[in-house]
Amino acid sequence: MNAATKKDPLVPAWLRSSRMIAACSVIIGIVIWQLFYEGLTRTPYFREYSINHFLASPWQVVQTFGELYRSGELFRHSYFSFLEFVYGFSLAIVVGIPIGFAMAIHRKTNYYLDPWVSCIYATPTVALAPIIMVWFGLGIFPNSLVVFLGAVFPILLNTYTGIKSVRENLVNVVRAFGGSPLQVFFKVMIPDATPAIITGLRLAVGRAVISVVVAELFGSEAGLGFMVYFYSQRFLPGPVFVGIVVLVAFGILSFLALEKLQGWLSPWYTYQLQRQIHRLETE
Amino acid sequence: MSAFGKIYRSQEKKFDAVVSVILGLVIWELVDSLMIRNPLVLVGPWRVAEAFMKLLSQGVLARHIYATFGEFILGYLIGVAVGIGVGILMALSRRAKEILNPWVTIWYNAPIILLAPLFITALGLGIASKIAIVFIGAVFPVLFNTYTGMTTVDGRLVEAVRAFGGTRWQIFFKVTVPGALPLVMTGLRLSVGRALVGAIVSEFFGARAGIGYLITAASEAFRTSEALVGVVLLAIGGYVTFEALKYIERKIAPWYEYKV
Numbered sequence: 001m002n003a004a005t006k007k008d009p010l011v012p013a014w015l016r017s018s019r020m021i022a023a024c025s026v027i028i029g030i031v032i033w034q035l036f037y038e039g040l041t042r043t044p045y046f047r048e049y050s051i052n053h054f055l056a057s058p059w060q061v062v063q064t065f066g067e068l069y070r071s072g073e074l075f076r077h078s079y080f081s082f083l084e085f086v087y088g089f090s091l092a093i094v095v096g097i098p099i100g101f102a103m104a105i106h107r108k109t110n111y112y113l114d115p116w117v118s119c120i121y122a123t124p125t126v127a128l129a130p131i132i133m134v135w136f137g138l139g140i141f142p143n144s145l146v147v148f149l150g151a152v153f154p155i156l157l158n159t160y161t162g163i164k165s166v167r168e169n170l171v172n173v174v175r176a177f178g179g180s181p182l183q184v185f186f187k188v189m190i191p192d193a194t195p196a197i198i199t200g201l202r203l204a205v206g207r208a209v210i211s212v213v214v215a216e217l218f219g220s221e222a223g224l225g226f227m228v229y230f231y232s233q234r235f236l237p238g239p240v241f242v243g244i245v246v247l248v249a250f251g252i253l254s255f256l257a258l259e260k261l262q263g264w265l266s267p268w269y270t271y272q273l274q275r276q277i278h279r280l281e282t283e
Numbered sequence: 284m285s286a287f288g289k290i291y292r293s294q295e296k297k298f299d300a301v302v303s304v305i306l307g308l309v310i311w312e313l314v315d316s317l318m319i320r321n322p323l324v325l326v327g328p329w330r331v332a333e334a335f336m337k338l339l340s341q342g343v344l345a346r347h348i349y350a351t352f353g354e355f356i357l358g359y360l361i362g363v364a365v366g367i368g369v370g371i372l373m374a375l376s377r378r379a380k381e382i383l384n385p386w387v388t389i390w391y392n393a394p395i396i397l398l399a400p401l402f403i404t405a406l407g408l409g410i411a412s413k414i415a416i417v418f419i420g421a422v423f424p425v426l427f428n429t430y431t432g433m434t435t436v437d438g439r440l441v442e443a444v445r446a447f448g449g450t451r452w453q454i455f456f457k458v459t460v461p462g463a464l465p466l467v468m469t470g471l472r473l474s475v476g477r478a479l480v481g482a483i484v485s486e487f488f489g490a491r492a493g494i495g496y497l498i499t500a501a502s503e504a505f506r507t508s509e510a511l512v513g514v515v516l517l518a519i520g521g522y523v524t525f526e527a528l529k530y531i532e533r534k535i536a537p538w539y540e541y542k543v
Binding site for chain 1: 295296299300302303304307325381382383384385386389392393394396397398400401402404405476479480483484487488494495498499502503505507510511513514517518521522524525
């Protein structure tokens with residue numbers, strides 16, 4: 001029916017797999033970027049608009065990466081950002097999951113907390129970053145607080161929805177066979193809510209990464225956000241792209257790790273649930 | 284009392300929400316005026332309201348809101364148009380999907396905010412650089428949700444239409460489009476948040492007006508109450524847009540099962 005499954009003797013099967021096409025697409029894109037940049041340097045516009053102040057070629061990015069790596073700068077900044085991420089994110093898990101759970105099982109708690117939660121969830125919490133700097137000063141703690149604010153709401157809301165959507169008949173079966181409330185909790189509610197909670201974590205990672213970066217832009221002595229701002233103020237775009245590459249790599253790695261965790265914790269979670277969970281994820 | 288109790292029980296959620304908000308504001312005010320009493324650090328809701336009235340009467344607030352709203356709405360609309368277009372393209376053509384997918388995944392997960400300083404270097408302090416950042420923030424959620432919505436439409440529905448002799452176009456317009464609609468709407472809603480973050484953060488880096496500019500300028504001068512006015516405005520704006528889109532979503536696709 002479609003072109004990709006048609007027999008084509010000239011191109012072997014492994015070259016036609018979607019992974020190969022993806023890899024080729026990325027490589028060709030990078031080559032085009034490099035050629036485009038090379039072409040630009042030969043035009044008068046390059047000097048006129050000082051394009052090298054905001055655009056770097058892939059090769060320059062690789063070189064800058066090497067320099068920052070050798071000087072130890074990259075490691076220092078990444079480590080600082082990573083610490084902030086870990087503190088803020090752990091706090092978000094510790095706070096978000098219990099509150100989400102309480103809101104799901106206790107009606108009054110839900111009624112009282114809901115207006116605050118949905119209002120703060122809809123606010124771009126990074127807007128609080130400058131105020132948090134005024135309140136708590138510079139350093140790891142206030143930055144972690146910004147990360148916490150960014151990450152806690154997706155976790156909380158997904159825990160809430162996950163527990164709310166625990167399948168009633170599963171609970172009834174366990175009850176009918178004489179299961180205690182604790183057994184209902186550990187054998188049904190927790191496992192059935194796990195995919196939704198992990199989806200919340202996945203969503204929270206993205207928000208947390210943005211929060212780390214924005215918090216560091218304002219005031220800090222280290223961190224990837226600081227590095228990016230420092231060099232962009234000096235019109236050196238190379239380190240900016242290095243920072244983005246590092247953070248994308250981190251984002252993709254944590255995404256894969258959470259996917260693995262999901263497969264390990266809830267292996268029954270299948271594609272048929274995907275659409276519903278996707279809905280949750282974006283809720 | 285019983286009449287009141289009856290009304291209370293029927294509208295319990297709304298009553299509790301109002302009580303909760305009032306309680307929260309009172310506690311905030313008390314903490315401010317009794318415990319901390321330092322306007323540099325925490326300011327109570329009363330002083331935030333005063334600052335709001337002051338900014339409003341000076342006409343400063345309207346200018347900031349207007350600037351942010353302009354950046355937001357232009358970037359958002361362009362992002363939505365491009366996102367839906369590319370999403371449909373990726374859902375219809377397998378080749379396009381295979382070629383675009385890695386790039387879309389990378390960009391979707393990248394903290395694009397980091398590019399903000401470069402955009403400002405390239406496009407200047409004006410509205411163009413902000414529109415670009417808002418656009419990049421808004422485009423990917425719409426794109427992803429359009430794609431997922433169109434490709435996860437219930438296969439049985441497609442088969443049913445085909446079995447009764449439906450053409451490809453009929454399948455597209457009668458099944459795929461309505462089936463994808465709820466997720467597209469979700470994408471629109473999700474994009475609002477990202478677009479707002481884009482607008483605010485790009486104003487943090489350099490701007491002449493806007494709510495983000497108001498927040499940084501005020502907090503750098505330790506006028507915390509004015510900065511909080513900005514944050515409260517964002518909270519209200521975000522919440523209203525969010526709820527409005529949720530409402531439209533229910534109107535457009537009432538058949539969609541909202542409870543998972």
